[in-house]
Amino acid sequence: MYSLSNSNSTMTHPNLFLVPHAVHRNDAVPSTLGLDLNIAALNIHRENMFLDDPEDFSITIVGDTLYSWAGTFEDMELSPEVIRALYLNMGYRRPSKIQAITLPMILTPPYKDLVAQAHNGTGKTTCFGLGMLGRIDPNLKAPQALCICPTRELAIQILELLQRMGMYTGIKIECAVPSLTANSTPVRDRAPVTAHIVIGTSGTVHKLMSYKKLGVSRLKVLVFDEADHMLAEDGFRDDSLRIKKEIDKFSPHCQVLLFSATFNEMITKFIPRVMKDHNKLFLKKEELSLEAVKQYKVYCADELTKIDVIMLIKTKIFELGANIGQRIIFVRSRNSAKMLHEELVGDGYSVTTIHGALSVEDRDKIVKEFKGGLTRVLISTDLLARGFDQQQVNCVVNYDLPIKRGTSEPDYELYLHRCGRAGRFWSKGSVFNLLCLDTDKLVMEKIEHYYNIQVPEVKISEQAFEGALKAAGLL
Missing domain, CATH: 3.40.50.300 (P-loop containing nucleotide triphosphate hydrolases)
Known part of the structure; x- marks a missing residue:
């Protein structure tokens, strides 16, 4: 060796x-x-x-x-x-x-x-x-x-x-x-x-x-x-x-x-x-901590606050277009994907959503449109967490942290794979982890300990998110 x-x-x-x-x-x-x-x-x-x-x-x-x-x-x-x-x-x-x-x-x-x-x-x-x-x-x-x-x-x-x-x-x-x-x-x-x-x-x-x-x-x-x-x-x-x-x-x-x-x-x-x-x-x-990607954690009071945070950071992430590139929001379940999709579309934002319950025709169409740059924001379950390669993606939002099935333990490998969707081939990227439950905080602490990293907190404000994007080299 x-x-x-x-x-x-x-x-x-x-x-x-x-x-x-x-x-x-x-x-x-x-x-x-x-x-x-x-x-x-x-x-x-x-x-x-x-x-x-x-x-x-x-x-x-x-x-x-x-x-x-x-x-x-x-x-x-x-x-x-x-x-x-x-x-x-x-x-x-x-x-x-x-x-x-x-x-x-x-x-x-x-x-x-x-x-x-x-x-x-x-x-x-x-x-x-x-x-x-x-x-x-x-x-x-x-x-x-x-x-x-x-x-x-x-x-x-x-x-x-x-x-x-x-x-x-x-x-x-x-x-x-x-x-x-x-x-x-x-x-x-x-x-x-x-x-x-x-x-x-x-x-x-x-x-x-x-x-x-x-x-x-x-x-x-x-x-x-x-x-x-x-x-x-x-x-x-x-x-x-x-x-x-x-x-x-x-x-x-x-x-x-x-x-x-x-x-x-x-x-x-x-x-x-x-x-x-x-x-x-x-x-x-x-x-394996992907130092090319800046990781952040955002503490949310409850589940509705997570949606409010998505709505807030849209002014700095969703609306910066070419400066930020494309974005993926990872959720844990199909229900969360559907709910978040409806909230964002209802607020007037163009997003697409992919999960395993969709027909293969719809899944192929969604991936093709995203890879072609026709859509900028993609909500996804962990269907695309592994291996999905789109160099224009440089921002990932973990709406839900990944945990092992049937437990409250972190899925360390899946977290790494999700983060890997941003900052492909050593380009700059950012990851925002939204935490609202005590279990979310514990999962994040375990991830930090496992990879020997300290993920900084971002306050829920437009100024704070702008500072985070600047630190990630995206502004």
Whole structure:
């Protein structure tokens, strides 16, 4: 085991280290699709191959295989077509630190399993996305990579990202999520899946596999995104385990990748059941507080005061438009979402609301409009707390604090995921936590203690909220 930080590395494991590759100087890279990529002509900046991104955190890696730190995308086992898409479609200049470390671990034989924890917004989706694209043989018309995630919205988001990164490769990608319409083709009557990569929710993927429509005999990579939720008892563990068991029958050497921003103790103990010989990459708990995001707490006298606070801060948050970007208000239940929606719309404000009881057509429409910037304020249950990636969101309001189901204990991981919706990719962001009950205050105190942080109070006044936004760098 060793720790790696921005300034130095301290090795305590004799068989594991990272060393920077030399930058490749060849200008032209031949393309299998006739799309010759002239790296020099793209004017990619390479002034710092040691990646001095503003990611000031420590990384702990456990393993017994030597890997190299990939200073550029050309240092990785990626096709010229994928590299072209990263520069031209994605606008990337160089890998983030997490990508520079994890991609060599994914793409280097003997393709060991990997448990990877990374901040929200540091490019972990791109990590496993490139990991899948890098293992595909486009000439083999069969599923070779499978990604399982908790929600339809996240699956579609990952699909869209991979389509952009794989645009020039000829690699086919399919989404396996619940059908939009009641008259869609039943699973038993549909054609077998021939896409190279499948992204889906666990229930739909398991159903496809049960009907033998999704073959796994040629599968090389299995990814669990938001793995702490996918393998949790109150999450999607049963379907996830069934999928893994079926894959083990036909592709016992399939590489397994577990990615999440958080891993609790229960999941850490559960990992040996789904992984063999594997590497681990973790962040220290105190590094998970998302310092790029300013967190605040607002004490409210009662539930009605929470609504009054929302109405008050609208003058500083809702009406600043382009200065603040987009906002998400998280609530604990569908009833709270409906009530708050009606109050805000009744007061003349344009908001949209999403929760699990809506039809998939409505959910897709709401997400599309929000991602397209047509709506600025979104009320959501925890349906969008994990993995939802919208860089324009830089303000989150926790109307209700997240607690574990059936208890009054904080859901620490979910709080972190919610906060992670603001300040994506290290941009500035703010989080306002509304507290009215004694239990709310206790939950907030436990969250502060768990992450070793002190969340300042904001008084209920226009001047105080303006000061908070200025401190967050949003005014």
